[in-house]
Amino acid sequence: MDTSSGDKSFTIDLNTKPSLQTINRIPHEILDEELIRMKEENKKLTTILTTLCENYNSLQTHLIELLQKHNSEDHNSKLLSRKRKAEDDHSCANSEIIFEEASPKRPREIRTNVSTVCVKTTPSDQSAVVKDGYHWRKYGQKVTRDNPSPRAYYKCSFAPSCPVKKKVQRSVEDPSVLVATYEGEHNHPLPSQAQVTVPLINQNVTTNPTFLNKFMEDIDTTSLQQDLVAQMASSLTENPSFTAAVAAAISGNFFEYD
DNA sequence: CGTATTTGACCGGCGC
């Protein structure tokens, strides 16, 4: 709050704009080489960010589960608390962050709450889009076996920090009905958008009755995330050697595919 | 110009 004085936006100057004089003096083969290197590095950073967000979200859901279980057990009885104490002791001893790509066999993402909603659309509106207030990025479209109309795949535009996905497809026999399948829950507030058209069947198949929402009410996740971003940005801007450290870490062996 | 969509390639799971 007080650290960001007024209108100081997060403009991060990584010294990526050397003067034209300097650039012209460097042979362009080297610059091309550097460009390619930068692209690779950017790719790696992107994958790191993605996996980081995946792990974060996974951990969060795990945490919620544990809290839930803990609460219910707490209400049930206090007799088992001694036993539980021993199990809880194996916490993370050191806070060292390790990107572990070790085993090719992945635990694979589990436990994503799925809900299905049906939306009636006017025949005039032929666009197969379900307005639910969130912002989506389409990333695929496929024809399915038992339905003439194609199925569209969307990701929340806040990805990868928000893992929510949705599929939209017209109903088999009634083409005026759109069937949307949501997967996961948003971890951020809705972008301000007034119109929401979801006044039809809500065939909810969620295994978990959105304990997340309660959790997010208790802990203001949005301000938390903003604080995180602020910290990251300030650590970048205030400490120039930080970028060098990052570069060294990346060019070293964070991931060693090859 | 930066960003969103399109669309064929690609991949992994499953039944055979």
Next chain:
DNA sequence: GCGCCGGTCAAATACG
């Protein structure tokens, strides 16, 4: 193994 099928990626393209 092979082919199908649902799902995803990413380069090309369209958009504002």
